[in-house]
Amino acid sequence: MSLLLKSTVAVCLLSLGTLFTSCKKEQVSDPGKYYMTRMELTKFGLQNPDGASWDDDGGTPDIYVRYNAASSNSWRETDTKDNVATGPLSWTTDNVELSSDNWKFEVMDDDFLVDESMYRPSDFNPIKDLSPVVVSNAQYELKIYWERR
Numbered sequence: 001m002s003l004l005l006k007s008t009v010a011v012c013l014l015s016l017g018t019l020f021t022s023c024k025k026e027q028v029s030d031p032g033k034y035y036m037t038r039m040e041l042t043k044f045g046l047q048n049p050d051g052a053s054w055d056d057d058g059g060t061p062d063i064y065v066r067y068n069a070a071s072s073n074s075w076r077e078t079d080t081k082d083n084v085a086t087g088p089l090s091w092t093t094d095n096v097e098l099s100s101d102n103w104k105f106e107v108m109d110d111d112f113l114v115d116e117s118m119y120r121p122s123d124f125n126p127i128k129d130l131s132p133v134v135v136s137n138a139q140y141e142l143k144i145y146w147e148r149r
Contacts, residue, residue, distance in 0.1 A: 031065045032148040034098040039065055039078065041107060042088040043141035044118065054109040054116065060085045062110040062116065067140070070102040070123045080110045098127050098146055105135065105142060 012096040054061035078091035102123040132143040
């Protein structure tokens with residue numbers, strides 16, 4: 001009887017040893033990095049909040065978007081779309097790596113002396129939502145597209 005008990009315990013221990021050695025931790029694959037691919041301004045105001053033209057000569061706005069990580073003081077800018085009368089407007093932003101930080105985006109009117117802010121949503125983290133991330137108010141709608149690579 002004691003031999004049978006020892007054999008049973010040995011088989012159980014051997015089985016447990018095999019079970020635990022086969023339960024290895026899986027390697028977590030690199031989650032990749034997040035990159036902004038483009039922006040679209042699908043809705044925007046042709047007049048400033050006072051109801052006047054954005055440009056002193058009565059012309060339509062010259063629009064670009066500036067953006068940066070909230071922890072940075074260095075702005076990046078899209079190219080300027082001159083004398084915009086209709087939309088949507090689109091900019092390609094390949095290879096702009098998005099950190100897990102909040103980001104600032106601001107729609108601007110490019111003027112000769114001083115550029116004017118047209119729309120500045122609150123800081124947000126674009127990769128916390130599905131792409132495209134849409135920020136908007138009554139007059140403006142900005143879409144930020146991103147992908148994981």
